[in-house]
Amino acid sequence: MDTFFQQFINGLSLGAIYALIALGYTMVYGVLRLINFAHGDVYMLGAFAGYFIANALNMDEHPSILGAMAVTLGAMAVCAGIGILIERLAYRPVRHHSRLTSLITAIGVSLLLEYGGQVVFGATPRFFPQMIRSQTYAVGGVQITNQNLLIIVVSVVVMFGLQFIVHQTKIGKAMRAVSFNLSVAKLMGINTDFVIAFTFALGSALAAAGGVMVALAIPRIDPLMGLMTGLKAFVAAVLGGIGNIPGAMLGGMLIGLMETWLGATAYSTYRDAVAFAVLILILLFRPAGILGKSVVEKV
Amino acid sequence: MNLHRPLLTAACVFAIAASAACERKSTSATQSTTGDILVGFYGSLTGDGASFGISSREGAQMAVDDINGAGGLLGGRKIKLLVEDDQSKPEEASNAVTKLITQDKVVGVIGEVASRRSLAAGPVCQKYQTPMVSPASTNERVTEIGDYIFRVCFIDPFQGEVLAKFAFNDLKAKKVAVLKDIAQDYSVGLTDAIVRTFTQLGGQVLDPVSYSSGDADFKAILTQVRAQKPDVVFATGYYPEAAVIVRQARELGMKMPFLGGDGWVGDALKNGREALANCYISNHYSGDNPDPVVQNFVKAYKAKFNHEPDSIAALGYDAAKVLADAISRSGSTEGPKIRAALATADLAGVTGRLKMNAKRNVEKPAVIQEVTFANGDVKFVYKTTIAP
Numbered sequence A: 001m002d003t004f005f006q007q008f009i010n011g012l013s014l015g016a017i018y019a020l021i022a023l024g025y026t027m028v029y030g031v032l033r034l035i036n037f038a039h040g041d042v043y044m045l046g047a048f049a050g051y052f053i054a055n056a057l058n059m060d061e062h063p064s065i066l067g068a069m070a071v072t073l074g075a076m077a078v079c080a081g082i083g084i085l086i087e088r089l090a091y092r093p094v095r096h097h098s099r100l101t102s103l104i105t106a107i108g109v110s111l112l113l114e115y116g117g118q119v120v121f122g123a124t125p126r127f128f129p130q131m132i133r134s135q136t137y138a139v140g141g142v143q144i145t146n147q148n149l150l151i152i153v154v155s156v157v158v159m160f161g162l163q164f165i166v167h168q169t170k171i172g173k174a175m176r177a178v179s180f181n182l183s184v185a186k187l188m189g190i191n192t193d194f195v196i197a198f199t200f201a202l203g204s205a206l207a208a209a210g211g212v213m214v215a216l217a218i219p220r221i222d223p224l225m226g227l228m229t230g231l232k233a234f235v236a237a238v239l240g241g242i243g244n245i246p247g248a249m250l251g252g253m254l255i256g257l258m259e260t261w262l263g264a265t266a267y268s269t270y271r272d273a274v275a276f277a278v279l280i281l282i283l284l285f286r287p288a289g290i291l292g293k294s295v296v297e298k299v
Numbered sequence B: 001m002n003l004h005r006p007l008l009t010a011a012c013v014f015a016i017a018a019s020a021a022c023e024r025k026s027t028s029a030t031q032s033t034t035g036d037i038l039v040g041f042y043g044s045l046t047g048d049g050a051s052f053g054i055s056s057r058e059g060a061q062m063a064v065d066d067i068n069g070a071g072g073l074l075g076g077r078k079i080k081l082l083v084e085d086d087q088s089k090p091e092e093a094s095n096a097v098t099k100l101i102t103q104d105k106v107v108g109v110i111g112e113v114a115s116r117r118s119l120a121a122g123p124v125c126q127k128y129q130t131p132m133v134s135p136a137s138t139n140e141r142v143t144e145i146g147d148y149i150f151r152v153c154f155i156d157p158f159q160g161e162v163l164a165k166f167a168f169n170d171l172k173a174k175k176v177a178v179l180k181d182i183a184q185d186y187s188v189g190l191t192d193a194i195v196r197t198f199t200q201l202g203g204q205v206l207d208p209v210s211y212s213s214g215d216a217d218f219k220a221i222l223t224q225v226r227a228q229k230p231d232v233v234f235a236t237g238y239y240p241e242a243a244v245i246v247r248q249a250r251e252l253g254m255k256m257p258f259l260g261g262d263g264w265v266g267d268a269l270k271n272g273r274e275a276l277a278n279c280y281i282s283n284h285y286s287g288d289n290p291d292p293v294v295q296n297f298v299k300a301y302k303a304k305f306n307h308e309p310d311s312i313a314a315l316g317y318d319a320a321k322v323l324a325d326a327i328s329r330s331g332s333t334e335g336p337k338i339r340a341a342l343a344t345a346d347l348a349g350v351t352g353r354l355k356m357n358a359k360r361n362v363e364k365p366a367v368i369q370e371v372t373f374a375n376g377d378v379k380f381v382y383k384t385t386i387a388p
Helices: A002-032 A039-056 A065-094 A099-121 A146-168 A170-180 A182-187 A192-217 A225-240 A245-263 A268-285 B004-025 B050-069 B090-102 B115-127 B140-145 B156-170 B185-200 B219-227 B239-251 B267-276 B292-305 B311-330 B335-343
Strands: A136-139 A142-145 B037-043 B079-085 B108-110 B132-134 B149-151 B175-181 B209-211 B232-235 B258-260 B279-283 B346-349 B352-355 B366-374 B377-386
Touching (some): A002 A039, A002 A142, A002 A146, A002 A170, A002 A192, A002 A225, A002 A245, A002 B219, A039 A099, A099 A225, A136 A146, A142 A146, A146 A170, A146 A192, A268 B209, A268 B219, B037 B050, B050 B079, B050 B267, B050 B292, B090 B115, B115 B140, B115 B149, B115 B185, B140 B185, B156 B185, B156 B232, B156 B366, B156 B377, B175 B219, B209 B219, B219 B239, B232 B239, B267 B377, B279 B377, B292 B311, B311 B335, B311 B346, B311 B352
Parallel strands (some): B108 B132, B132 B149, B232 B258
Antiparallel strands (some): A136 A142, B279 B366, B346 B352, B366 B377
8 A cells, every 4th residue: 555655645646746837838839829849858958057056056065955956046047048049049930830830840949959958968967966954754655756856836836826826817818818819919919029029938848847747856967958848748748638627737747647557567667658658548539648638619 | 574573683683693602702991010900999079878888988999008018910010090089870880880991991990889780890890800809799699690699798697687687686686676767779789688597586577668869758657667566676778778767767756776787787777866765787897896806906097087987988998908818819900710719719808707608608797786876966876796
């Protein structure tokens, strides 16, 4: 029984990581109908930004919660800037072309960041400094580290925060308007360029927070770390219903649990395949995702 | 259409045979008889296994500098080490070796450390009849590629035996678990050897649990291992994963000893931090061995590179020494002649006596070391030596 609960906790910890990234995917998609494949790589950049800031502050030897927060905020600021830059340079020029063009551009940006990252940072994995010393809490035979707990809490807080921004604030209203109809939103006097840039900045800042959080729990970072995690987070977003914020959370948790469950069987080496098998099934049987609404498109 | 198929097949077969014949013709590289002697080195200077590549290159470079400082080979000719980075990728390893042999025309090749990459590049050396000396690839199959492939380290059947015996006799383990990296031939081979020996000794081995290089979350498989309460856990993969495995195991409250092979010797192991307490590895050599040969090597290495040599560096040094010795004894820079001299190599190295056996391996004792972590760095402390 201990093992079952332990695996459950392991699954939630892993799922929270996917959820944190899936939230960014889903938000950008919700507003722009663009699957930002570079999102996983912005997450990687966030981890690296955190790495350099933390080393500059010498966090490995002087761990502190305040310092960790500073590092996270720093990484978020850096990535928000990068997000705006990507949108300005790569997506805005093709915004009025077909959706496929944006999608291919996104894949291009993703590859650019991955392999550009290898040139700049080198392919050798680096180890993230321990900004918060690992501490294990045990309830019965079930153990959880403070870092994993932090990821779960942060992802839940972020989910509610996003939900609040999108549904209760003025900028959120503008985002929904842009999502509904870009041209009409513009006619209504909404500065659509600003709203879209804001969406990217927010999404990228979330990815950066995710990167730093994950690097705390799983300290190994390399320029390709966003590839697989990003794809799985994308599947999580689709599973929950892409464009739906609580759906991203649910999808992430489910993928994490399924992966952990398979990892515990003799088929542990197929665990990376789980997410993609799920993607195929969900596209076949419920393309709108668990919490998504299917909309009939007029042709 | 069907009628044409046999014809097409025949044409294809002919084409392949013809191209193979052409390749064979151009094998013997032309080497000048004056000027520098070019020796190739390929290794993982970047990527997952960067520590392996950097250490072995430093070791090899030091041997080359020593030899050149002492007057060079073949009547005063200097050795020049040409270095290629394979980025820790098997396909790049074979590209690197192809370049070294066909473009740079090296007389021999030193590398790789990881068995998987030696297995990828070895056939190229064999094809072009250029001798290859691997510093530290311990998988049995590496030297089975062909008669041009040599190594200066022990092999995994022996290393697995050493680890299993240590766990059974010294740690008094009765039930053990094994974690293997299915993406690495090294880990798979070592796992087989451990399972075989430990079962023969009368111990119980739980079903091996698999992961792949690059994985970062091991909690699912570790929780499963924990439930079966093994006395000892073997992690037969390389250091980047080993560091994370040990750390996550301790986070799950697993306090038993963790054991690994020489693949744990890498700079990034230190990220396991305090979790590395109560871990042991089998290794090729121990830097705290009082033997003057070892101590002189350690001193000279530190003077040159400003840090302690690890066992991979010592093996890189020995690999270069063995190749240079063979070039000198053969009195030639031709592949077949150097190969013949390598087959009869017998000299004293830093890591022990380097005597080639009929299978182009050397038989050497292994040491067991305890892993300790202090002041942000890992130290391997000598425990015992186990002879073949």
